[in-house]
Amino acid sequence: MISKREIMETNRMIEEENLDVRTITLGISLLDCISPDLEVLKRNIYEKITTVAKDLVATGEEIEKKYRIPIVNKRISVTPIALVGGAACHTPEDFVQLAQVLDRAAAQTGVNFIGGYSALVSKNMTAADELLIRSIPLALAGTERVCSSVNVGSTKVGLNMDAVRLMGQIIRETALATQDHDSLGCAKLVVFCNAPDDNPFMAGAFHGVTEGDAVINVGVSGPGVVKVALQEARGKDFETLCETIKRTAFKITRVGQLVGKEAAEKLGVPFGILDLSLAPTPAVGDSVAEILEEIGLESVGAPGTTAALALLNDQVKKGGIMAGSYIGGLSGAFIPVSEDKGMIDAAARGALTLEKLEAMTCVCSVGLDMIAVPGDTSAATLSGILADEAAIGMINQKTTAVRLIPVIGKGVGESAVFGGLLGYAPIMPVNTFSCEAFISRTGRIPAPVHSFKN
């Protein structure tokens, strides 16, 4: 029988250490909605989403009540819309109409975000892909809950530099289109290399074409729990440190597994994967940066940060993999600057730079996430940052993502405020030397060699 100590430990994690399930995300295939008639397509999409997801939010709430564990977000991901809309959409404005349908369907089902306003263009773009990409600024400015992502490269095929160049422009246009809200549109736009098909986390979630008709994917959380557990390991050796992280990750992940299986069963949808990423929030005590500082850094960003992060994430995976039956999605460290109190503080005190964040992405961080940069950063410079990050993903056979927010009208020393889980961010300086001539080149960077690793 369960002991009193175990019951109290679980409830302390939930009540005091911010343990929660960050998201249950229902992936829905829209491939069977395709029609060359835009009006028919719009009707099909709305009906499919609102039918398949009609019980999602209620089911999430029922599970929250049964276990008294918060499930912070209930969300939907759909098939990349460039594929779904290709036959019916002939202008960017046609695609924007699909974004509006997604927004209405999301509102109807009660989810806070819907992901999949996406194009997968790692090698080249179809006409539909390019139309969708060009529609992103209008789509994100004209909707509330729609999230967009574009995959511009992969380890297998290399980097589509035409798409990288275009995305630099699109990020700027999205920032301009939403400048009244500190360029908030860019917080809902992710540029990937090696994008996974089963990511439950926004803004990069989409329902990949390798998936079935519908699937439940779950993102667990709990940086606060890891941090508190590590207080017991202060001054101890690396073995003790790593064992503590592993044991804690196991416990956190088991809760995610329980919730995911139960949600899938109640909704009559297969259970897909658990994403092991430790997801922070702007709340105090729910920060990945604070874990790194507990491990022994004065501030995240100090020398040693990359090694500490590598250690942390590897142990989270080792503990989590045993706790879950299927692991997938991003399963990396999330260090979104605006969504993590410790990261915000480190950026504000000058301990953390864009370059250090980039180094962190080489070991396990998912990418340059929620970073506010000066509003006058050029499209070419944005593309240069995208290319650097995508190259890290391509060469290291990992997913990398970029979510940059050039905050129009603001510069270094000021802050952008996004609100809610998206938080706020001090604007970080960007290297101002030009990469214009590099980014202006057309075509692709070829796929890398897969041997001779160094």
Next chain:
Amino acid sequence: MQKRVIITVLGKDTVGIIARICTFLAEAHINILDISQTIVQEFFDMIMIVDLQKSTLPFADVADALDSIGEDLGVQVKCQDEEIFDKMHRI
């Protein structure tokens, strides 16, 4: 098969906490399997393991009823399916 649920009660000690909760459980045909209770510096702390197999009320109604009993008494009464503890602490 038993349908085990953990009820935890936490708050300032007052007269009749156990009586109120146990009366409700008895009326709903919920069997108590185990109780452990302590008072530390006037703080009342109780964990009960109960079986809902023969309960006349569904889980959600039991949880709501216990919530409102807790509000009446000025203590926190929490009702959770045992599985969350089992999954977290047992391989």
